Amino acid sequence: MSDQDYPFDGFNTRAVRAGQHRTNEQEQSEPLFLSSSFTFTSAAQAARRFAGDEEGNIYSRFSNPTVRTFQERLAAMEGGDACIATASGMSAILSTCMSLLKSGDHVVCARQVFGTTVSLFGKFLPRFGVETSFVPLTDYDAWERAITGRTRILFLETPSNPLTEVADIRRLAELAHAHDCLLVVDNCFCTPALQRPLEYGADLVIHSATKYLDGQGRCVGGAVIGPADLVDEEIFGFLRAAGPTMSAFNAWVFIKGLETLSLRMRAQSENAAALAHWLREQPGVDHVYYPGLNDHPQHELAASQQTAFGGIVSFEVTGGREGAWRVIDNVRLMSITANLGDTKTTITHPATTTHGRMTEQERAEAGIHENLIRISVGLEDVADLQRDLEPALAASRGR
Numbered sequence: 001m002s003d004q005d006y007p008f009d010g011f012n013t014r015a016v017r018a019g020q021h022r023t024n025e026q027e028q029s030e031p032l033f034l035s036s037s038f039t040f041t042s043a044a045q046a047a048r049r050f051a052g053d054e055e056g057n058i059y060s061r062f063s064n065p066t067v068r069t070f071q072e073r074l075a076a077m078e079g080g081d082a083c084i085a086t087a088s089g090m091s092a093i094l095s096t097c098m099s100l101l102k103s104g105d106h107v108v109c110a111r112q113v114f115g116t117t118v119s120l121f122g123k124f125l126p127r128f129g130v131e132t133s134f135v136p137l138t139d140y141d142a143w144e145r146a147i148t149g150r151t152r153i154l155f156l157e158t159p160s161n162p163l164t165e166v167a168d169i170r171r172l173a174e175l176a177h178a179h180d181c182l183l184v185v186d187n188c189f190c191t192p193a194l195q196r197p198l199e200y201g202a203d204l205v206i207h208s209a210t211k212y213l214d215g216q217g218r219c220v221g222g223a224v225i226g227p228a229d230l231v232d233e234e235i236f237g238f239l240r241a242a243g244p245t246m247s248a249f250n251a252w253v254f255i256k257g258l259e260t261l262s263l264r265m266r267a268q269s270e271n272a273a274a275l276a277h278w279l280r281e282q283p284g285v286d287h288v289y290y291p292g293l294n295d296h297p298q299h300e301l302a303a304s305q306q307t308a309f310g311g312i313v314s315f316e317v318t319g320g321r322e323g324a325w326r327v328i329d330n331v332r333l334m335s336i337t338a339n340l341g342d343t344k345t346t347i348t349h350p351a352t353t354t355h356g357r358m359t360e361q362e363r364a365e366a367g368i369h370e371n372l373i374r375i376s377v378g379l380e381d382v383a384d385l386q387r388d389l390e391p392a393l394a395a396s397r398g399r
């Protein structure tokens with residue numbers, strides 16, 4: 001894309017064009033290669049491909065042209081050299097850990113990460129001798145104190161799920177590099193349309209493509225983006241050996257999702273901002289978490305690090321878990337589902353769903369209370385979202 005004869009390099013242009021390699025059929029839209037394996041013109045060519053002496057397709061566990069288009073496009077959008085697509089966001093995190101860590105290594109991870117990420121680091125990786133310390137996302141002294149001689153990875157999400165806390169990526173990248181560690185950022189909430197962590201010094205970006213990259217609630221997938229020596233060598237090596245591969249069909253769906261990502265992220269951010277401001281005025285709403293609000297503790301940082309504030313709004317209601325459940329049970333338009341990033345607005349009770357596998361103490365430390373509700377704001381009319389919530393909030397207050 002940086003070829004002087006092809007100067008068309010804007011972000012939105014990359015989102016619709018990068019990674020497309022037309023075949024002799026001269027198709028306009030990216031083709032879907034539903035083929036588990038690929039043929040060779042001779043035994044000698046097969047041998048060259050397997051030996052890595054010749055580029056080309058072999059077998060869709062680790063090489064498929066549709067998956068490759070998705071990888072090239074997402075890498076171009078994040079500003080990374082390389083991208084590996086995986087079967088899910090969790091397998092992107094797992095592949096990163098399995099390829100870059102070994103027994104005896106140590107990870108420092110923000111407490112405020114996706115609940116399943118906490119299980120992976122806290123419960124499963126210790127069985128293989130990899131220990132993790134969890135620290136408060138925005139307590140930079142705690143990050144530094146937690147780093148030991150064995151620490152290899154610093155891991156975070158920003159904004160965090162579900163409380164939308166924002167961490168300074170530049171500052172954590174400097175800290176990581178001062179201690180010979182890698183900074184890994186799960187960029188799920190912002191996507192490259194709103195924030196590109198590699199530009200701030202992060203080493204690897206993780207995605208759950210299931211969320212905004214698809215954006216229409218269809219497929220599960222993930223990705224890791226970063227420098228070729230880590231992604232194309234180490235992580236690809238694990239993917240080829242272990243097989244947590246993205247299917248060609250899912251890659252094709254995500255390719256089309258990437259084409260509208262920028263438009264959706266901007267529109268969903270606008271809707272979320274409008275809803276957050278409105279929620280703050282509603283009786284029975286105790287607190288609204290949204291980085292676009294002036295009194296959000298990291299509002300300034302979010303404004304400098306992101307190009308919009310994102311589509312996730314969380315809020316606390318009076319009446320504890322019962323109050324929160326009553327709001328959820330009384331909406332008629334919003335979908336009660338744990339997924340986020342969809343064009344359809346979704347409403348979730350984090351404490352008993354996405355973060356339900358954490359212990360009560362872990363949840364308390366992460367600030368995820370029983371009266372918390374998370375909304376992933378979609379593309380419906382904001383007035384209809386308000387019309388949906390207003391009676392639900394009234395019902396929760398017992399009126």
Ligand SMILES: *Cc1c(COP(=O)(O)O)cnc(C)c1O
Nearest residue numbers: 088089090114186188208210221
């Ligand atoms: C959903 C999610 C994941 C996991 O992705 P899956 O595609 O569900 O495996 C990881 N991180 C964040 C922030 C998520 O929201």
